[in-house]
Amino acid sequence: MYSYEDRVRAVKLYIKLGKRIAATIRELGYPTKNALKSWHLEFERCRDLPMRYLRSKPKYSVEQKKLAVDHYLDHGRCMTVTIKALGYPGRDSLTTWIDDLHPDATKRLVGRAGSVPRPAGLKRAAVIELCTRQGSAKEVAEQMGVSRPTLYNWKNQLLGREVPASMKRPADLPPEPQRAELERQLESLRRDVRNLQLEHDLLKKANELLKKGLGVDLQLLMNREKTLLVDALRQTHALPDLLARLGLARSSYFYHRARLQVADKYGDVRRTIADIFERNHRCYGYRRMRASLGRQDVSISEKVVQRLMKQECLVVAAKRRRRYASYIGEIGPAPENLIDRDFRATAPNEKWLTDITEFQLPAGKVYLSPMVYCFDGLVVSWSIGTRPDAELVNTMLDAAVETVADSKIRPIVHSDRGAHYRWPGWLERMGDAGLIRSMSRKGCSPDNAACEGFFGRPKTELFYPRKWPATTIEQFIQVLDSYIRWYNEQRIKISLGSLSPLEYRESLGIAA
Numbered sequence: 001m002y003s004y005e006d007r008v009r010a011v012k013l014y015i016k017l018g019k020r021i022a023a024t025i026r027e028l029g030y031p032t033k034n035a036l037k038s039w040h041l042e043f044e045r046c047r048d049l050p051m052r053y054l055r056s057k058p059k060y061s062v063e064q065k066k067l068a069v070d071h072y073l074d075h076g077r078c079m080t081v082t083i084k085a086l087g088y089p090g091r092d093s094l095t096t097w098i099d100d101l102h103p104d105a106t107k108r109l110v111g112r113a114g115s116v117p118r119p120a121g122l123k124r125a126a127v128i129e130l131c132t133r134q135g136s137a138k139e140v141a142e143q144m145g146v147s148r149p150t151l152y153n154w155k156n157q158l159l160g161r162e163v164p165a166s167m168k169r170p171a172d173l174p175p176e177p178q179r180a181e182l183e184r185q186l187e188s189l190r191r192d193v194r195n196l197q198l199e200h201d202l203l204k205k206a207n208e209l210l211k212k213g214l215g216v217d218l219q220l221l222m223n224r225e226k227t228l229l230v231d232a233l234r235q236t237h238a239l240p241d242l243l244a245r246l247g248l249a250r251s252s253y254f255y256h257r258a259r260l261q262v263a264d265k266y267g268d269v270r271r272t273i274a275d276i277f278e279r280n281h282r283c284y285g286y287r288r289m290r291a292s293l294g295r296q297d298v299s300i301s302e303k304v305v306q307r308l309m310k311q312e313c314l315v316v317a318a319k320r321r322r323r324y325a326s327y328i329g330e331i332g333p334a335p336e337n338l339i340d341r342d343f344r345a346t347a348p349n350e351k352w353l354t355d356i357t358e359f360q361l362p363a364g365k366v367y368l369s370p371m372v373y374c375f376d377g378l379v380v381s382w383s384i385g386t387r388p389d390a391e392l393v394n395t396m397l398d399a400a401v402e403t404v405a406d407s408k409i410r411p412i413v414h415s416d417r418g419a420h421y422r423w424p425g426w427l428e429r430m431g432d433a434g435l436i437r438s439m440s441r442k443g444c445s446p447d448n449a450a451c452e453g454f455f456g457r458p459k460t461e462l463f464y465p466r467k468w469p470a471t472t473i474e475q476f477i478q479v480l481d482s483y484i485r486w487y488n489e490q491r492i493k494i495s496l497g498s499l500s501p502l503e504y505r506e507s508l509g510i511a512a
Contacts, residue, residue, distance in 0.1 A: 002031060003439070004051050004059045010036060011043045029161045060089060065097045072144055107338060118146075120200070124193055130155055131164070131189055132182070159192050160510055198237055205442055220248050227256035254440050269298060270308055277314045280491070281483065283461030285316050291498035313453070317465040334422070338438035339414045343450040345374040349411045350406055352380070355453035356388050356420065359459070359476070362407060369393050369420075370484070371400040371413075372454050377493065378501035379454070379484050384477045393420040395430060401433045414438040415417045416448055 002010075014024045014036060022034050031039075043049055065180040066087065067412035070375050072082045079091050089097075126144045130151055133140050141148040155163070196363070197292065206212040210225050221229075224246045233242060243250055277284055286306040287339060293300065309315075345351045359366040369392050372380040380397035384394045397413075404411070413435050415421040421439070430437055441445030462483050468476065489502050 004049060006030070007039050007049050011039050011049065014040055029156065029165050035291050044341050054461070055347045056478070064088070066101065068094060068215065069097050069101045073102065110137065121159065126151055127155045128159050128180050128189060128193070132186060136138050159189065160198055163189070165191070198241060200247065201233055201236060202229055205229050220243070221246070223248060224256050227253055227260065231257065235436070266304070266308055269300065270312055272296065272298065273305070273308055274312055274314065282465055283316055284492070287494050288492040288498070289473060289494050317460055334417055334439045335437040336441060337447060338436065339447070341447060343374045343451065348373055348375045349407065349409045350375065350415045352391070352400065352411045353448060354413065354415050355448055355451045355455070356393070356418065357455040358388070359463055359480070361471060361473070361476055362474050367392060368480065369396045370454065371396055372451055374450060376496060376501045377454065378488055382484055384480055388420070390420060390423050390425050392503060394425050397426065401429070410434045410436060412436045412438050414440070414448060416440045416445070417442055457487070
């Protein structure tokens with residue numbers, strides 16, 4: 001669709017050139033022959049043109065268009081599925097709606113072997129030569145080493161279709177007006193080229209500094225971001241031109257420029273946060289980070305901690321689920337599930353939880369068997385080995401029994417139905433120590449959820465965020481052992497009042 005100004009310009013030029021259709025279209029590059037005739041008839045009849053085209057009522061509403069586009073994006077981007085499901089529209093209409101509502105969904109990168117991109121400087125020089133030529137456009141194209149249609153395409157890309165492709169003097173104009181008109185159009189052309197270069201530089205710098213796409217709307221940027229762009233391009237372009245193109249007030253620019261030059265008041269806090277994050281296996285989120293800062297007499301809000309960690313790219317690794325099963329079938333009667341998913345305990349030796357988890361390294365597999373208190377999450381004993389056998393769990397149980405040898409309290413030991421906890425060696429040790437057995441239901445991991453949750457912490461905080469290609473089995477066992485000791489002694493738990501399990505016990509006066 002052509003604007004009102006485009007149509008009026010075409011009709012007036014058509015009349016000025018003696019109603020020569022071919023000369024008018026060649027001068028403007030638009031419209032078609034029939035469109036120009038219809039515009040002229042309307043102009044002669046009404047002495048003016050309508051401000052806009054009369055449009056019929058759209059067949060589909062905005063809601064129907066949005067529903068069709070959303071269905072297309074949510075169902076594999078298949079037009080056939082969308083059309084069959086909704087009963088409308090056609091493929092061409094749906095393609096148009098997708099381009100209007102979600103232009104990024106149809107972006108493509110098309111390449112062709114053998115084509116060499118032309119530099120922007122060559123294009124600008126060619127367009128200037130085309131518009132100020134004395135001879136034909138074919139001679140200019142041969143001089144530049146391109147085809148004549150390519151030359152006109154460059155002109156349309158840089159200046160638009162409404163700018164005339166030739167500034168030659170009409171035959172009936174005297175020489176003096178010709179030079180004035182030529183100089184005026186040449187200056188307009190140079191101004192357009194400068195604006196295009198300014199637009200290109202702003203988009204390129206926004207991509208480099210702000211990580212924005214090349215198609216970003218510069219008017220939608222924040223004033224702080226616009227200030228960064230202006231500072232980066234002040235050596236190349238004039239300040240008034242930059243401010244006008246970005247729609248940034250001069251006072252706003254100098255205000256944000258002064259703010260950017262002020263030293264960051266959280267500079268020391270940023271370094272402290274980064275140090276705490278690295279020293280604690282890169283697993284502290286903003287809550288535990290704020291609690292750790294409080295220990296160093298640094299008082300800031302959780303939102304500030306969250307923002308500073310985001311700016312410093314201190315991201316805790318997300319959980320990754322893996323399943324390990326040691327169940328090999330019913331080899332004997334299983335005890336009752338005494339815990340029944342109630343993992344609360346009022347004293348340290350009421351309820352113990354145990355299980356086995358696997359760490360798969362390039363050098364081999366490592367297995368961890370811990371005994372975890374329900375009271376505060378303390379790992380009372382653990383064993384680490386390369387085979388999930390009876391010796392792994394039995395040595396862990398012997399170490400746990402030693403901690404209650406002098407106590408009359410006998411805890412409930414809850415596990416899954418793995419064979420390790422039903423072999424004679426385990427049963428004999430449980431009976432000699434007077435411990436009470438409890439087992440989860442068959443294939444029901446939530447019955448031992450607290451122990452499964454403990455396994456997720458070393459994997460999420462220690463194992464998954466790192467790469468282990470050059471780590472030996474012995475080295476990893478030492479690292480895992482060090483992590484569990486750090487977990488007991490230093491790792492902050494928000495549920496314990498931002499204390500570690502051992503610190504929590506000390507605060508209650510309970511011996512570890």
